[in-house]
Amino acid sequence: MPKLPLRIAVLECDIPMQPLASRFGTYPRIFSTLLNSAADALRYPGLSSREGLEISGWDVVNGGKYPVLENIDAILITGSKFTAYDDDPWIVKLVDFTKKVLEQRRVRIIGVCFGHQIVGRAMGVKLGRMEAWEASVTAVDLTKRGQEIFGKTALAVHQMHRDVVFEYPEGVENLASTERCKVHSMYIAKRLITVQGHPEFNQDIMMEILKARHANGLFNKEMYEDGTSRADKYHDGVLIAQAFLNFLLED
Template identity: 65%
Template sequence: MSSLPLRIAILECDTPLPETVAKYGSYGGVFASLLKAGADALSYPGLTSSSGLKLSNYDVVTAQAYPNLEDIDAVLLTGSRHNSFDNDPWIVKLVEFTEMLLKQRRVRIIGVCFGHQIVARAMGVTLGRNEKGWEASVHAVDLTKKGQEIFGQNSLALHQMHRDIAFEYPEGVEELAYTDKCSVQGMYIPKRLITVQGHPEFDEEIVRELLIARHKSGIFNDEVFGDAMERVDKYQDGVVVAKAFLKFLLE
């Protein structure tokens, strides 16, 4: 897929918190910012933050809206506060849509966090709570040999915000990344799919808002909250991952 523009449908699997909504409008807006930064960093002819990308957003939670495959080149499944292993009607519909995508070969798939887990679920992998607990805020992510090739460096620093995981890699994917707490951090099939468990689209402001809200509501105890807040302002490789996403679409 080398023709421009890259027509990417962003499947919004959640609504951001108020400060993030005020700045970006939706998670589609958050990902638009990331992908545009990646386009500027990639230096690919005709692809910049102002040209070469055609992004569209679909609310798959409330509206349960989906794109026509004829109108797009790729689908990006966002993160979510919801459980990827639940059977709420909208989640089941999303899994079924992803299964349909996996059966065809033209429209490519990008999955991030919840989206990464949904892709794994659609490929038959069991999901659930991680007995090792939360990964939250910036974490070091180790890369496999293929991961180093895809991302162009030896490791990544990425924001994380999850306690749910895929317990194993689906058959037929190349393993990209792992951490001490989560061995399934990234998946890849050339010209088909790429996923990451981390949040390349998050920045300090977004994560700080999430951490404070989840601590206030009791989701994060003092220990998890304090540990995550110590790392919330650290450098992270979001644009590196965005470049990899775009290179994958241009393969």
């Protein structure tokens, strides 16, 4: 049985905009809420919202400090408004740190959206931009391996991205895709799991982001109305987080 608590370092690649930060907190709190819900649903001995999880936050954009690998069991790289293939010093440093984690075998990696893309970049594959956005609750197709990992035949996941990983790195298992984005989830047993979507988002978070991006002209009326029409749909955020925990518990 894996040693508990699971010590997860959340690498904060952005700060949620107001009023989301005041209501839901920064990303360590948002992911703690998600992972606590998943732990309760998983019913694994010694793991619940009350015990078995030790989550810390690391502001890699402004603080620049990273956890000592000996003191953690996993890193979780969050989403971000920034571009994973840019060469801002903090992004380059994050890619280098991710490479360092990939070079060893004990500390595992979870990547979400921007974090998914950072893992792809660290593994040497091309990133880029789609013509159209994926936004709000979106149907995601699963491969046979993806169905085994997530325990369903397909997923519904909140999305907010136009940047993508264009190809699967060597040695990575393909778990999921959509019509617009073929690289939606990457997996290597006991080493990494990533998703392009946002399991940590809920309807309220998505609505605030859609409103803000419509107000600043990034989303036109059609895109905004399409996104808001799906923001309240069922999504598999907690189920995906259960897969994250199962991945960390894999002995």
